[in-house]
Amino acid sequence: MDWRARFFPSHQGQPAPSPRLVAGLMYRQQAFKLSDEAVVARWVENPYHQHFTGETFFRHRPPTDPSSLVRWRKRIGEEGVEWLLTRTP
Numbered sequence: 561m562d563w564r565a566r567f568f569p570s571h572q573g574q575p576a577p578s579p580r581l582v583a584g585l586m587y588r589q590q591a592f593k594l595s596d597e598a599v600v601a602r603w604v605e606n607p608y609h610q611h612f613t614g615e616t617f618f619r620h621r622p623p624t625d626p627s628s629l630v631r632w633r634k635r636i637g638e639e640g641v642e643w644l645l646t647r648t649p
Contacts, residue, residue: 576628576631576632577624577632578614579644580614581613581614582629582644583613583645583647584609584612584613584614585599585600585603585624585629586629586632586644587645588602588603588609589629590645595626596626596627597626599629600622600623600625600629601622603622603623604620604622
């Protein structure tokens with residue numbers, strides 16, 4: 561079973577942000593010691609951050625609400641976050 565299907569079933573609420581986006585945001589958050597709100601705000605301002613998370617065109621709006629990062633961390637747990645960060649280039 562795909563791990564996304566296990567943690568983020570499609571029948572519950574709004575679809576989860578892409579794993580690449582979340583992994584990139586979490587990596588940038590840890591690297592620059594940013595809050596959830598600050599990492600999302602910086603993503604909007606920086607085309608390099610957007611490209612790093614898989615965007616092909618510059619976006620002027622946040623890719624997700626900062627609270628979705630909290631939900632990701634709660635669902636995958638500390639071990640899942642560590643695993644995700646070790647897989648980030």
